[in-house]
Amino acid sequence: MLSVKRLSKEMDGRPTLCEVSFEIEQGSIVGLLGRNGAGKTTLLRTMTGILDPEEGCVEFEGKDVHRFPEYRRQFLYVPDSTEVFVGYTPDEWADFYAAIYPAFDKAYYGQLMERFELPRRKKIKHFSKGMKALTAMIMAFSARVRLILLDEPTNGLDPIVKKQVLAYLVEEVADTGVSLIISSHHLEEIERIADTVIWLKNGRIEEVMVLEQLKNSLHKLQIVFKDEAPAALLEMPNVRVISKVGRVYTVLIEESGTDTVRLFEVEQPLLLEKMPIQLEDVYVFKLGGERHV
Ligand SMILES: Nc1ncnc2c1ncn2[C@@H]1O[C@H](COP(=O)(O)OP(=O)(O)OP(=O)(O)O)[C@@H](O)[C@H]1O
16 A cells, blocks of 8 residues: 655765665554664655655555655554644644545544533643544544554553553554554553564664564473573573573564474473564564563
8 A cells, every 4th residue: 555665864964865765554553662762753755745755755556645745645643743723623723634635524523522521612732642542543533534644653652541542553454454653662552462573773674574484483481490491402502592581481482383492391491381472572682682662
């Protein structure tokens, strides 16, 4: 549906995005992860046409969105702040979007505002941070676009509102087939909802991971050996020891079957427990140790 092709962008003369390429399929949720300054916002702003790339392009169903701006009406960028709209009421914001996005669904907008108990005629500047974030998302989903780009949508939200927002995002994707790209620093949030994760580092894609596929090819074991730990097993190329606390080893094993896991069982350890795989484990295994974004 959307292809980002070798996108490069400079900010203030400094390379900020370098040859970034990936695809987004209909109905998918893509997590965009990276540390502060990795280039996430610049990528989202370049994808939506707010910024022009130096090199490369963004194609929506084969059309270059920088050359054919009308295709940008098929997607919508939700920045991490709603400052632009603080002087508006939600109803005025909805009118503004309805003028830009031809499929804006006013009835749906009304339903969602009611569901989340948000006032429609109060100025946004009097809203709390959580209310502002929810309103921005409601506007985006009411626009009935094909792709929504969310820049740190859960930033500053309390845990209850955060949970509500994440559940709502998944529900929208399931109901409408809209695609989402969500930038975040939070592995644990993204892993709950994304099907693909893109790691951005210094403006470059470090890794694109299809989560289900990866989680199925990785095993995590907690093991306590009877005697000496078998070095030959722990040093196998598809095995990585991620921690050793006393005699307790936590290891990751990459394989689609269970042959290596069996080799550990043959050792008859005192304890061998299979643990659930988390996105952080995938990151540690693939990218080696740098655990925090
Ligand atoms: N308007 C701008 N003018 C100059 N440099 C900029 C501008 N916007 C971003 N940059 C630079 O581009 C780099 C990437 O910034 P960007 O905001 O895209 O990163 P990010 O991954 O979204 O970071 P964060 O997680 O902190 O929001 C940074 O080095 C930043 O200083």
